[in-house]
Amino acid sequence: MGADPATSVVNGDKLHHSLRNLYVRGGSSFTMGSTANPSLTIAAVSLRSARRGVGPRR
């Protein structure tokens, strides 16, 4: 996850840099292992991604 397509697969909204109808929601797109008990963080970031995905593509 990151802003630069050269160094990341998805942006901060979990939207794929090239495939603009693909979101990768879940811990797999974290840039590093999170702290213990990551499920709530994964859910929060995924819910934010889902909300942002409803509107027009950026």
Ligand SMILES: Cc1cc2nc3c(=O)[nH]c(=O)nc-3n(C[C@H](O)[C@H](O)[C@H](O)COP(=O)(O)OP(=O)(O)OC[C@H]3O[C@@H](n4cnc5c(N)ncnc54)[C@H](O)[C@@H]3O)c2cc1C
């Ligand atoms: C033993 C254990 C205990 C844990 N306890 C806690 C805890 O107490 N609190 C906490 O916050 N976190 C805990 N975690 C961590 C937490 O479970 C994970 O971080 C979290 O589930 C990751 O969520 P995810 O959605 O990224 O991936 P996952 O929950 O792994 O979901 C990935 C999904 O993709 C599916 N899938 C895989 N390949 C394919 C495919 N090719 N096609 C279609 N579907 C596919 C899988 O079946 C799965 O349903 C624990 C983990 C383990 C292993």
